[in-house]
Amino acid sequence: MSLLGDSITMCRRELLIFMANFRTNFMRTAIFPLVILIFFSFLGASVTNTPVAVVNYANNLQSNQFITALGTKSLINAQVYPNENAALAALTAGKINFVVVILPTFPSSTAGSPAVQVYYDNVQYSVTATVLPTIQQDAAEFIGQGSFQSQEYLPSSTPVASEVATPITGANGNYEDFLFSGVIGMIIVFGSIFSGGIAMITDRLGGNIKSFLITPINKSAILIGRVISGAIQSIFSVIIVVIIGLLLGSTIAMGIVGIVWIVILGMLLSIVMTSIAAIVAARLKNLQAYTIFGQAIGLPLWFISGGIFPVTSFPPILQAISKVDPLTYAVQGFRYVILQGSYPLTSAFADIGILLIFGAITTIISILLFKSTID
Amino acid sequence: MADVIRIEHLVKKFGEFTAVNDVNLAVKEGEIFGLLGPNGAGKTTTINMLLTLLTPTSGKIFISNMELSKNHAKAKLLMGLMTQETVVEADLTGRQNLDLFTRLYHLPTAVAKRRIKEALEEADLVEFADVKSGKYSGGMQRRLGLVKAMIQEPKILVLDEPTTGLDVQNRTTMWARIKELNKRGTTIILTTQYLEEADQLCDRLGIIDHGKVIALGTPSEIKRIAGSGRILEIVVKADETAKVASLLKSRFGIIATVRGDKVTAVLEKGKESEFTKISALMDKERITILSIGTHLPTLDDVFIKLTGTGMRDAAGAMAGGRANMRWR
Numbered sequence: 001m002s003l004l005g006d007s008i009t010m011c012r013r014e015l016l017i018f019m020a021n022f023r024t025n026f027m028r029t030a031i032f033p034l035v036i037l038i039f040f041s042f043l044g045a046s047v048t049n050t051p052v053a054v055v056n057y058a059n060n061l062q063s064n065q066f067i068t069a070l071g072t073k074s075l076i077n078a079q080v081y082p083n084e085n086a087a088l089a090a091l092t093a094g095k096i097n098f099v100v101v102i103l104p105t106f107p108s109s110t111a112g113s114p115a116v117q118v119y120y121d122n123v124q125y126s127v128t129a130t131v132l133p134t135i136q137q138d139a140a141e142f143i144g145q146g147s148f149q150s151q152e153y154l155p156s157s158t159p160v161a162s163e164v165a166t167p168i169t170g171a172n173g174n175y176e177d178f179l180f181s182g183v184i185g186m187i188i189v190f191g192s193i194f195s196g197g198i199a200m201i202t203d204r205l206g207g208n209i210k211s212f213l214i215t216p217i218n219k220s221a222i223l224i225g226r227v228i229s230g231a232i233q234s235i236f237s238v239i240i241v242v243i244i245g246l247l248l249g250s251t252i253a254m255g256i257v258g259i260v261w262i263v264i265l266g267m268l269l270s271i272v273m274t275s276i277a278a279i280v281a282a283r284l285k286n287l288q289a290y291t292i293f294g295q296a297i298g299l300p301l302w303f304i305s306g307g308i309f310p311v312t313s314f315p316p317i318l319q320a321i322s323k324v325d326p327l328t329y330a331v332q333g334f335r336y337v338i339l340q341g342s343y344p345l346t347s348a349f350a351d352i353g354i355l356l357i358f359g360a361i362t363t364i365i366s367i368l369l370f371k372s373t374i375d
Numbered sequence: 376m377a378d379v380i381r382i383e384h385l386v387k388k389f390g391e392f393t394a395v396n397d398v399n400l401a402v403k404e405g406e407i408f409g410l411l412g413p414n415g416a417g418k419t420t421t422i423n424m425l426l427t428l429l430t431p432t433s434g435k436i437f438i439s440n441m442e443l444s445k446n447h448a449k450a451k452l453l454m455g456l457m458t459q460e461t462v463v464e465a466d467l468t469g470r471q472n473l474d475l476f477t478r479l480y481h482l483p484t485a486v487a488k489r490r491i492k493e494a495l496e497e498a499d500l501v502e503f504a505d506v507k508s509g510k511y512s513g514g515m516q517r518r519l520g521l522v523k524a525m526i527q528e529p530k531i532l533v534l535d536e537p538t539t540g541l542d543v544q545n546r547t548t549m550w551a552r553i554k555e556l557n558k559r560g561t562t563i564i565l566t567t568q569y570l571e572e573a574d575q576l577c578d579r580l581g582i583i584d585h586g587k588v589i590a591l592g593t594p595s596e597i598k599r600i601a602g603s604g605r606i607l608e609i610v611v612k613a614d615e616t617a618k619v620a621s622l623l624k625s626r627f628g629i630i631a632t633v634r635g636d637k638v639t640a641v642l643e644k645g646k647e648s649e650f651t652k653i654s655a656l657m658d659k660e661r662i663t664i665l666s667i668g669t670h671l672p673t674l675d676d677v678f679i680k681l682t683g684t685g686m687r688d689a690a691g692a693m694a695g696g697r698a699n700m701r702w703r
Contacts, residue, residue: 009478013464020466020507207462211523214426214456215479216448 010225181334182307197277253341409577465509
């Protein structure tokens with residue numbers, strides 16, 4: 001029979017085992033998103049003394065009161081700049097994170113011109129998410145229903161790529177939503193490493209692989225079946241994490257279509273990670289060693305992917321390393337879907353294409369290694 | 376009868392270590408053939424090459440006159456395997472276990488259905504067919520393992536130490552099942568480190584040590600290697616063994632082997648009466664005898680004669696060689 005038929009047989013076996021241990025698998029998948037989303041997002045990361053440049057073009061009583069109000073916030077370290085250009089230059093240089101421009105008509109706004117215009121860099125997402133609402137709240141006391149505008153400031157020299165790398169416009173734009181993408185990625189990475197790789201080792205030690213090898217199946221099918229079953233199981237993981245995230249108050253800006261994208265990216269990521277797990281498991285003879293390797297591979301992949309912090313806030317060396325982390329591309333895709341609400345086809349093709357290339361390379365290496373181990 | 380398995384000049388090296396060293400064997404159709412030897416002697420390595428799990432360094436294997444290396448898929452359908460560790464898919468039910476293997480052997484659906492039904496009945500597991508096999512008792516798992524190994528109705532059943540670790544009752548049951556399968560026409564090749572098992576069960580056997588076949592024949596033929604008379608065994612204090620051996624040589628012209636506190640020698644046919652004289656001499660020389668007696672040659676005696684060590688000793692000494700093998 002064909003390689004495909006044998007792979008389906010092996011995949012079927014894996015899925016039956018998965019279903020036989022459904023409760024354990026459910027708990028394993030559900031526990032991390034629950035813990036991480038609750039602890040990280042609801043405890044909230046604290047931000048203090050964020051440098052904010054204030055340009056006061058109105059220079060009236062209300063505008064000065066507004067500046068004083070900003071200055072009393074521990075969150076904000078307000079500095080007055082003479083004009084907008086100087087402030088934006090400081091923003092570009094990274095000396096400050098926000099520019100608050102108080103326009104001449106303050107506290108009222110006219111058509112086409114708001115009362116307050118805010119620019120920010122989006123280097124630290126969590127900072128933006130906390131400080132921006134504070135500024136808006138303070139401004140609201142003076143301008144009432146008047147117009148308040150904010151936008152990410154992108155100097156013309158900044159390449160567009162870095163703009164899309166950290167999409168900011170979001171459903172409700174908070175750190176929880178930001179972390180949501182990272183947690184989906186993490187569940188798939190650790191799910192693949194721990195279920196796929198450990199099963200490979202226990203099957204080998206228990207003699208199950210030997211019992212398959214004496215049958216006339218294609219040897220590669222044992223591995224391919226496992227990779228396919230890993231991809232199918234990742235659908236289950238994605239759905240559980242999405243449900244938990246939504247129950248905890250996160251939103252997916254792109255809605256149902258977004259979930260389809262998340263599933264596709266998740267399956268591709270799972271193919272890469274199950275193959276990586278198989279590569280590691282191929283030469284290891286005991287579970288303890290594998291667990292150590294699994295952590296040592298999984299955790300850095302997660303940290304560097306931008307799952308917890310935006311990649312743009314990393315030092316250049318880590319940013320470079322993140323480019324060879326398959327998880328980076330999946331998380332990037334999740335973020336478009338969850339935060340931005342649109343997934344430009346060019347970005348989608350790029351992310352999916354890169355994951356496919358990673359998948360092809362890792363699967364081929366794992367098959368070669370598996371074959372050499374069993375002969 | 377025709378040879379169903381023929382092994383010619385088989386060699387397997389793992390780096391510097393030669394696990395199987397020029398093995399030649401033939402297994403006849405319908406017989407129970409035993410490969411007897413201590414741990415690490417090369418039994419399992421030979422079996423793994425037979426099952427295509429390992430590629431021989433050199434030499435050829437023929438299954439039903441097909442050269443194995445050129446006919447993997449066909450040959451695999453002719454052979455079933457059961458190992459010392461009972462391998463069942465613990466998370467799957469008995470039925471799912473059997474179903475998986477009908478798929479792995481590419482059996483047509485109708486055949487698969489029939490075989491699963493027959494296998495469950497044969498293993499007496501019909502009632503438990505839909506229970507996770509991990510919850511089965513040890514005996515039930517063994518039965519499932521055996522019918523699973525036979526699911527594709529192979530001509531040859533390979534049993535790798537089928538009774539290691541079993542209690543007496545389960546061992547006797549397993550022997551009965553093996554004999555039963557054999558009666559129905561299955562050729563059986565089994566490895567064992569138990570002499571009594573080889574003696575009881577096998578039509579023919581090969582003794583293997585350090586990767587070489589050192590004796591081949593029916594159990595009684597092999598026992599004759601140890602001599603046609605009786606085996607004398609004297610146990611004394613360890614520091615007196617040398618004295619006993621030299622007395623046997625000088626007074627009776629008998630060459631004895633010393634192992635630990637035990638002195639063994641062959642009393643050739645017609646010389647059995649010398650036992651009383653030897654016993655009297657020991658008394659006269661004031662040697663404290665802990666035990667003295669004679670028995671008919673056993674396979675253990677053959678093993679001592681051929682290798683200079685007993686099965687048990689060899690097993691301990693050779694255990695280290697196993698580390699070189701990937702498959703247990």
